[in-house]
Amino acid sequence: MAKNEVKLELLRQRLVRECDDFNTVDAFRLIDTGALCEVSVQDLVISLEETMRLQADFNTVELLLNEDGVMRYSDFCDLFVPKSQKVLQEL
Secondary structure, three states: OOHHHHHHHHHHHHHHHHOOOOOHHHHHHHHOOOOOOEEOHHHHHHHHHHHOOOOOOHHHHHOOOOOOOOEEHHHHHHHHOOOOOOOOOOO
C-alpha cells in the first residue's frame, strides 16, 4: 500500500471508530439532496462547506468523482468504508 493509501485507510478506520452513528446510507443521502442516487461536484462542495464546515475547491473535489463526473453510492462507499478490518499502525 502506498503511503497516501495507508493514510486514507487510517482516516476511514478513524471515522468508523470515532463516529458510532456514521453510516454510509444516511451520509450519502445528506449529500444527495435531489435524491438522484448520484452527486455532482457542486453537491459535494456545498455539503463539505455547509454541513462539515470544510473548505473545498472544485478542482480537488472533482478528483473524487468517477469518469462520468458524478459520485454514486458505490463510489461513496469505496471512499469511506474501511478496506481492512485490521487496524493499521500509525505512520
